[in-house]
Amino acid sequence: MLPRQAISTSSAWRFxxxxxxxxxxLGLSAGLVFAVVSLTGTLLAFQSELLLAAHPELQRERLPPLAxxxxxxxxVVAEAEDRGIRSIDLPSSxxxxxxxxxxxxxxxxxDAANGEPLLVRSPGNDAVLWLRDLHTHLLSGEAGEQVLGASGIVALFMLLSGLxxxxxxxxxxAASLRWHxxxxxxRWLSWHRSLGVLLLPLLLVVTSTGVAIVYSQPFRxxxxxxxxxGPEVVPPLPIEREAAFIDWQAVLLAAADAAPRGSDLRRISLPKDDALVSIRFRAPGEWHPNGRSVVWVDPYRASAMQVHDATxxxxxxxxxxxxxxxxxxxxxxxAWQWAIAAAGLLPAFLLAxxxxxxxxxxxxH
Structure with missing residues (x-):
């Protein structure tokens, strides 16, 4: 009869x-998807810089004040219905x-100053938007997003099992981190292990946050x-559409007055089923580039109906x-932007x- 320690050692060896x-x-199969998606993420870390470099007509030395x-x-809103526009980001630095x-x-x-049309981009005519669609949906809509989420879970398993x-x-x-x-x-094993371990915390952050984004509802x-x-935020009751003229300058100023001091108005969602206009703003201390705070405005009376401060x-x-x-x-x-870009290169290195x-x-052999 084998001693208990020998049985335990044998089980550990099998495991x-x-x-x-x-x-x-898994690394040689699902790792290919992981590497491709991560490489696109490296480029997308600089998508604003790439956009302005490719289209200098979008740049301005000074932005007009909110007033x-x-x-x-x-x-811009007058063009919305014909162009199928649903939401609008305000100009920013x-x-x-x-x-x-x-x-x-x-x-x-x-154009930031007069609203003149400058450019139309789509995944069909713009390489960066095509890469974004590849990164977020694998060019396959909702089905691709689900494949992406499953690949992310497999990638987390590979990272943790490698550790x-x-x-x-x-x-x-020290010897385990030496390159040969x-x-x-x-040589290849030492490079694979040492760089993978040294940058593992960064790659775990990027991968786990990506999985959390795909499965945002169950994760939240x-x-x-x-x-x-506490309970989820409930928007105000809808209001009926009116034939009255909308003073968009007054709408912007009403939203700015209702938001906490120091906030930055970022995204306007045009009315859908009712006439309320919702405007996302970035409150002081928020990390999201467009903010997750919202103010709902009655556009006909230019009055704020409700404010949600994400902070x-x-x-x-x-x-x-x-x-x-x-x-x-x-x-x-x-610093973090470049760290994210560097993390996107690592899966391809580990795959190779x-x-x-x-x-x-x-x-x-």
Whole structure:
């Protein structure tokens, strides 16, 4: 009869062998999707810079103050119905033009000062938007997004299993991080392990936030339950449409007055089933580039109906809303933006070194 310690060692060896097999073959298959999506994320970390470089007509040295933006907004709204526009971003230092979102992924751009049409982009005519569609939906709509979410979960398993397989004794820590030049199998394995371990925290943040974005509703519900958050925000009751003229300058000023001091109006959602206009703003302290705070305005009377300040939410909601800015590199300035870009290169490096290690080992045997 085998001693208990021998049985335990044998079980641990079997478990480790199975884990190695899964880590290898999942990495060589699902790792390809992970690498492609991550590489597109590296480019998208600089999507605003790429847009302005490709279309210098969008740039302006000075932005008009909010008190003078009503005329330009009125002109953009007048174009909304014919162009299928649903929402409009106000000009900002990051993108000094009106950016309007329309059907089929189209984006329309208008001059910040007078609302004159400047540019129309879509995944069909713009490489950056095509890459964005690949990154967020694998060019396949909702079905692609679900595949992306499953790939993200597999990627998390690969990262954590790789950490488990690498984990050394304390005395061997320095040796386990050393890069070797030869033989080939040892070279690729040492490069794969050492760089993967050193940048693992960053890659875990990027991957886990990406999965949280895909499964945002269950993730948010789980966080609200965990932190015992209060009820979800309920918008005000709808109002009926009227034939009255809408003074868009007054609407903007009413929203600015209702928002907390120091807030930045960011995105206007045009009325759908009712006549209320909702305007997202970025309150002081918010990480999201467009903010998650909202003010609902009666456009006919230019009066704020209700204000939702995202910074006053409970912990679960605030953690949930931190996922996108962390994932996209919108918080922490240039340092975090470059860190996100660097993290996007790592999966391709791990895929390549993992494949080269597998091939070198097969040749040796």
């Amino acid at each position: 480790r062998s199975v884990l190695k097999w899964l880590h290898l073959w 003078l933006q009503g005329h330009a907004l009125a002109r 990051r993108l000094p033009a009106w950016q309007a979102f329309a059907d089929k992924g189209e984006r329309h751009y208008f 488990y397989l690498w984990w050394p004794r304390l005395a061997a820590l 030049a030869a033989p080939p199998a040892r 519900s789980a966080l609200r339950w965990t932190f015992a958050d 006053a939410q409970d912990a679960g909601a605030r953690i949930s809303e931190a996922m996108y800015p962390l994932h996209g590199g919108f918080v922490g300035g240039r 070194t993992g494949f080269l290690f597998w091939r070198a080992r097969r040749r040796r």
